Amino acid sequence: MYDPTRLAALVAVAEAGSITRAAERLGYTPPALSQQLAKLEREAGTALLVRHHRGTRLTGAGELLVARARRVLDELERARLELARLAGLSGGTLRVGTFQTAGIHLLPPVLSAFRRAHPDVELTVADYEPPAGIAAVAAGEVDLALTHAYEPSAPVSLPASVSAEPVLVEELVLVTAPGHVLTSGSSRLPLTELAGQPLISMAPDHPARQGLEAVLTRTGAVPSLLVTTPGYALVCALASAGLGVAVVPEMVARTAATPVGMRLLEPGDLRRTILVVHRTDEAAPAVDAFRALLRGAFGRASQYN
Structure with a gap:
């Protein structure tokens, strides 16, 4: 049986024309949405999408499944409405x-x-x-x-x-100014590579950040700028301006209002x-x-x- 969440993801990609645009619409990160689609392809036993430089298009199997998925999702929506009336x-x-x-x-x-x-x-x-x-x-x-x-x-x-x-659940990633050497690679960056780097440190006395700040300090990153309130938009703007590097949730990095370089970290056990x-x-x-x-x-x- 197909997962309705994955069916909805496939329909969104079909309508948006790309995984990136569909992810923004659904509130996923693109990698998370890609994972959902890969699982759906394994369930279907065939390729459903073809990725190209301008976006994504459906295969013949994908078009067939999207047509059926729309019917399934419509029925689920009707059921939700009817149950809501029953629940008052x-x-x-x-x-x-x-x-x-x-x-x-x-x-x-x-x-x-x-x-x-x-x-x-x-x-x-x-x-x-x-x-x-x-x-x-x-x-x-x-x-x-x-x-x-x-x-x-x-x-x-x-x-x-x-x-x-x-x-x-999302990983935490490194953000830097565009073109920074640390975010120029495509593989995961070992945390040890942050040794000696100027770190934009974010509210180390904030309960949610204390453990993360301790990990970053142990890597040898050098706190160079402290943002004392938990505001990721400001952190990304400061990193974009070259005032240091920072570690933020992947969704924050991908939707930053200012241009930033981004790279996944190794190990990938820093999460939000x-x-x-x-x-x-x-x-x-x-x-x-x-x-x-x-x-x-x-x-x-x-x-x-």
Whole structure:
């Protein structure tokens, strides 16, 4: 049986004409979307896409599967609407918390899908720098919130009434000024190559960054500029200007407003997990529906404890 998430990814590529544009539309990174498509091709047992310098086109098998996939996805959408009516999702308010990166690059398509499925539910969105969204959910300020956790880092502490579910895992990558020697290669860059490099250090007292900052310090990178607030747009702009190198989530690097060089690191165990947190002590059909849309958009990892 084909995974509906992968079918939706194939349809998006067919409509966008390229993996990069489809990834932006779905909130994936291009490598993550490519992985989903590769799994779908293995399920299908044949090539579905042909990649070329101007984008991507469907093979004959891909065109056949896209036509069927659209029908499947339409039926699933109808089922979602009918279930919503049964669950009483015909009014009320869903209060969503987010942080800036997720709010800009991940949340909009999910909010759009929720609005289409449940047009009578009022939506509000509030910004919380992680881990503040967890406390906001526990206090009842919002119904659910997107937050993040880093590896390596201390585990996120959750109140007894709150549960967290991973929706997206991404690697951390090196960003530099365009043309920098460290980002000129195509292979993974060993972390040891950062020794002696001027590092744009980002909020080392911030819980989510403490473990990462410790790893970078051990490589011998030399802190040259400290950004004391967790703002990746500013970090990328400073790296773009040649003021140092930085390590940021891959999604941040690929969507930077300023031109940057980017390179994957070796080992690839520096990661950021984006999670959705929600209360577990009360029934909330709108929250459950929204979480289902998140799982459909980004896939589901194991339960985070």
